[in-house]
Amino acid sequence: MKKNEFNKKLGMCICRIRLKKGLTQVDVSALLGNNPQxxxxxxxxxxxxxxxxxxxxxxxxxxxxxxxxKELDE
Amino acid sequence: MKKNEFNKKLGMCICRIRLKKGLTQVDVSALLGNNPQxxxxxxxxxxxxxxxxxxxxxxxxxxxxxxxxKELDE
DNA sequence: TAAAATATAACCGTATAAGGTTATACAAAA
DNA sequence: TTTTGTATAACCTTATACGGTTATATTTTA
Structure with missing residues (x-):
């Protein structure tokens, strides 16, 4: 799997998990101590x-x- | 856990797995296509x-x- | 002993992750 | 319509991952 493809899949997993928790990008960035961008x-x-x-x-x-x-390795 | 501590633990896991497979750093770098350093x-x-x-x-x-x-999150 | 294998280290570059700022787009709600 | 929340985007800068080269130390092997 190419790097770009991997990053896109990973990003979708991150996003899905964030939404499942009912959080915004701003919420997550506040929790992690970095910026929403x-x-x-x-x-x-x-x-x-x-x-x-x-x-x-x-x-x-x-x-x-x-x-x-677990959603990344197929 | 601080970043340094995390990196050290991760490094030890990587090393342990490599040795368990009987591989040198050069072997791994050749497999991955990067350098042993x-x-x-x-x-x-x-x-x-x-x-x-x-x-x-x-x-x-x-x-x-x-x-x-599995050896990293305690 | 000499030679080869292995790992660490110190450099110097380039590529990229990440922070900060500002602007834009769009949807939802007032 | 105006405001607010949310996400994307374009910059710039800094921090760091990574490659390449060379040197060093140590162990292993001939």
């Missing part, structure tokens, strides 16, 4: 977040990191 | 690889990404 870029697949970012995201949203990954 | 930096926790890198690593070593993560 970055969340937007991640959800649209423009950038590929580090694993450290992913783990913080999962922790702040009170989910298991597996929830993000 | 980068593997060394990751294993020592100096840098935090992207999730894209992690998934490629897992695929090349024929393991589930979960194997890396």
């Amino acid at each position: 970055n969340i937007s870029r991640i959800e649209r697949g423009l950038i590929s977040p580090t694993l450290f970012w992913i783990f913080n995201f999962a922790k702040c949203l009170e989910i298991h990191p597996d929830e993000i990954f | 980068n593997i060394s930096r990751i294993e020592r926790g100096l840098i935090s690889p992207t999730l894209f890198w992690i998934f490629n690593f897992a695929k090349c070593l024929e393991i589930h990404p979960d194997e890396i993560f």
Whole structure:
């Protein structure tokens, strides 16, 4: 799988999880301590977040990191 | 958990998995198509690889990404 | 011993992740 | 209509991931 394709899939997973929690991009950025523009870029697949970012995201949203990954490897 | 601590834990997991497969850093870098110095930096926790890198690593070593993560969240 | 394999380290570059600011678009609600 | 909330976008800057090269240290092997 190419990097662009991977980033897009990852972004959609992030977005889906965020909406399932009823949060806005601003909400998530406040929880993580960064800016909403970055969340937007991640959800649209423009950038590929580090694993450290992913783990913080999962922790702040009170989910298991597996929830993000299990939809990515097919 | 701080970023440095996280990176060190992650690096140790990567290293343990690599050794379990009987591979050198050069072997892994050849499989992934990057240089061994980068593997060394990751294993020592100096840098935090992207999730894209992690998934490629897992695929090349024929393991589930979960194997890396399940030792990280405590 | 000498040579090769392995890992770490110090550089110097480039690519990209990420923050900050501002503007734009659009929908929902007043 | 006007206002507000939400998301996207275009910039610029800084931090960092990553490649390439070279050197060093250590272990292993011939």
